[in-house]
Amino acid sequence: MTTFRWGILGAARIASRLVPAMREAGAEVVAVGVRNPSSEHARAFSEKWGIPIVGGYQDVLNSAVDGVYIPLPNDQHQPWTLAALRAGKHVLTEKPYTLNAAQAQEVVTVAAQTGKTAMEAFAPRFHPYLLRVRDLVQRGDLGEVRVVRSAFGFGLGSPDDIRWDATKGGGALYDVGTYCVNATRLLLGEPQAVTAQALWTAGGVDASLSGTLEYGSALVTFDCGFNWGIPDTQRLTVIGTRGTLDVTYVSSPAADMPVILKITTSGGVQEEHIGASNAYAQMLAHFQNAARGADVHLYPPADAVAQMRVLDALYESARTGKRVEIMESAT
Template identity: 35%
Template sequence: MERKIRWGILSTAQIGRKAVVPALKDSAMAEVVAVASRSLEEASTFAESFYIPRAYGSYKALLADQEIDAVYIPLPNHLHKLWTIRVAEAGKHILCEKPLALDVVECQEMIAAARANGVQLMEAFMYRYHPRILAAHQMVLDGVIGDLKTIETAFTYRMEDTTNIRFQPEMGGGALMDVGCYCVNISRLMAGREPITVQARLYRASTGVDNQLVGLLNFGDGLLAHFDCAMNQESRQRCLLAGTYGYLEIPNSFNIGVEDAPLIEQLGAGNRNVYTFAGANIYTLMAEDFMRSIAGGSPTFPIEDALGNMRSIQALFESTRQNGQPVVL
């Protein structure tokens, strides 16, 4: 790469503050040059904290900055489509937080806008760049555990503040959109194909969003994936991949920090191995994969994957409206 990719950050959201901006600052491929907020004061404070040279009091002002190559969007879910399209029309590449959109149509429109303007678009599923996830995926492909038969995943946490955006239906809140999307994503990744039917049941919070949801994805040929996601339980993150000869277990599967991470392999009775993977900043790995695609390479996970994920999520919601009946994709 001849020069660094110059980044603008669209909002001062916590995920940017805690994870993505530090990850970009740690990359030799990136330079964070601007941040925008609806409040110039907040943008200026954020910029000072991270030694970012320019702060803007509106998102439009950041998009007008000709010295920005790529924009990170950590806005609430219902704003992803609007600002992804506007960023694309400004000729800048987009790393957008998950879930990419509220539904399939929005997702299609966002992808079309990126293509029409010749820019790259990526959905920010950072977990899949961890070497442990890549290794588990390769072990499944290599048949280490035999034929993959069952995928079990969970992503839960407890939140009681119903004023939070995650509890607002009109903002794309709810457990499935916030964390269940990870379970759907890793299930599709490990299966290597799209589900043919899905089913789901849920319980709603007082605000109307899904506070707890259990889903089943049928991939055909004897492969099922089931998951649970919730905002009303103690924190759990897990993924178990069960095959005809054994299983792989990935503790703390999604929001892993930079500490060393285990991958557990069980092959038959008593044949147990624990592989330890050195700590890695998955946000930096994700951003660098995206920047390589900007420079002309191919991303590890093409944007069409986001469309596949949203098709499954939309079908899961449809199943809940049909009392858990299977929905064909």
């Protein structure tokens, strides 16, 4: 089997996490395209990782790559995902996949037309710790789930950061709250309805947002924010009729950092240590195998549509103050 060849659109900070993971997954990174090939940032990225700058984004799509990774600003995710698919490339797109479910549904259509693999880049769902949490929940070790609480936030100090720009798809829900939603969906499936409230900037960006997801007998809440002013906080708690589980990470922990699950039952407290694992590399290995037909595609674009339906509903609720039901026909 030939080596999978990756191209990258943009030299975003997150791309520096993916490049070594691509190599760990047995792939080559052969091209990067940037908005300004002569910029100091682009040259530094190219030199650090030994990846040639082939020109702009379209130049990557025109090059001999098997797959394209897209870590561009949020408003550029959908147009370049569609362009890459139509150029005959498999596409891994950073979260949020698009800016709404309707855009994500268009990706589903084009991916089906081209026969190419497309996926939203949620690395945590490939990490052994979150898979273990899912196993404990789905096997009933915690009993019937009654409560799920999660949080992901940090202080985003720079006023020039693109995540403060509403025209670029900025906001806490898109950047970090989406991890909380995705983890909940992994554990419990699709919610029936949502409610939310947010603190908005003058520019219309949610600096923080708190939401509830309705699951019948389970109460699900999450909090996310850019204005917390404290070190990066990531937590997940699951409370069932037989026990409680606490873990300190919602998004992907560092590759060299083990994760501790704290399980409390009537028999006492038990800690389960999950060894260090590079979730990015595991995500990439799965994507590459799925693209080659060597593995069942676990998270095709339809999953991203379901994710975006929930985000759409949360934003609608935060803006209107109303409970919003999640309807498949909303796309």
